[in-house]
Amino acid sequence: MAELGLCSRREADAWIARGWVLVNGQPAEMGMPVAPDVQIEVLPQARHQQAGQVTILLHKPMGYVSGQPEDGHEAAATLIGAPSQWRGDARTPEDGRRFASEHTRGLAPCGRLDIDSTGLLVLSQDGRVARTLIGENSGIEKEYLVRVHWAPNGPQGEGVVSQNVQAVFPAQQLARLRHGLSLDDQPLKPAQVDWMNPEQLRFVLVEGKKRQIRRMCEQVGLHVVGLKRIRIGNVVLGNLPVGQWRFLGVGESF
Template sequence: MNLQVFLARAGVVSSRRKAAALIREGKVKVNGKTAQLGTTIDPNKDVVEFDGQEVKLVAKKLYIALNKPAGYLVAKSDTRGRKLAYDLLKEPSIDSDVLTQAEFNSLFNVGRLDLDTEGLLLFTNDGEFALRLTHPRYQVKKVYIAKVKGRISNRAVKRIEHGVWIYIKEKGKIVEKYRSQPAKVRVLGRGKKGYSVLVLKIAEGRKREVRRICATVGYPVLSLKRIQIGPLELGDLPVGKWRFLKEKELELLRNYLSRKSAEK
């Protein structure tokens, strides 16, 4: 494990960037020797010290669900001063649970939601759990509710269901292209007020995937909310609030991931 990652997950600091600063300042030792940037360690064998005190990983595995509001960045810091999803975890949960500073620092987000998207976002300090939920080979399904501009046609729905070519441009030039995977689509309504509401179920986790798919078929997203990851549903968790996952939910997720692994 990279030493910077270890220090962040042990709760010493809240980010790898801050961990790097401690290493550069010579405040971190590994097996009695001053550490250098790029050092890797085995948490089960190596002894890491910060300011003369031994550092160990946070023993308790944490699994958190947040209903992220639109307008919150999924990051631990931001030079532009935007609101951060992580800051919502500093408040008590809906069950009045409070994270210690070390527990908070040990967390990382499981995947992302873009700035303008709201809904279900998971946090954990369990690296294996996060990997299995986010790695493309596991094809974990996510469900979104999208409000799109216009009265969407059946043809556009079929195109989304079969997959469309996405072209990503920078300064007028195509820098990446790919075909989206087939998606399941259910039209909840084609409103008379100039918009339609869709439920989309997809397995890909590419950046701004749903927005790009809908824009490609001619119906740009007006608002977007993620309501499910695998078998885990957002439910009635209030916007901006968080809670620990229940044991039965974790068991449900583990069984789901085990089945996905067996399919490979």
């Protein structure tokens, strides 16, 4: 069911346990083998429950972790509540919802954003969203604005350049950022990397290794001093203020 994109694996287990899944007209059983030509039917109760699930877009501030609290830092999910819902969020009956306590149940981050990074973080109750964004074969683009210093001897070493970095950064190193680096003994997929201004780069990645951009920059003599995610797939951060959130709207998709 998960491979067909009907739901997440966790949802599939819950639906089967409730009797909401039929195989050739008979209630499915947990772990039962099925042939490729069987007919799988999902009852309306499951679809109704799925339709009530929310996906939330948060402008994560620095100092919050994406997942579980760690090292004294709070989880980004603690920012989700009525006071922090963006006033610019949709309010029409067909495309707007006000916050309710049940919207935080089972709400999970769909990907990482480092504690010292800001920008768009997606949290969802819908396992299909997580599969789309961080599944093994995802391929969803993620766009970042990255402020850098030229620090060939490390951020505390000699020769640090903080202004007009573009002028001193070797062109061949920019080419390596685009394609040619490895992390954790694995070659990285090609990335789009371009200068936005003399101190800021734009990265577009289709993968998300831990602290990937910072580690990529270190390999070519750059030190990241600011990192902000501004887009995931077709969904942009836009004017969403830091520390505030909105619902993924009707008609929006990654």
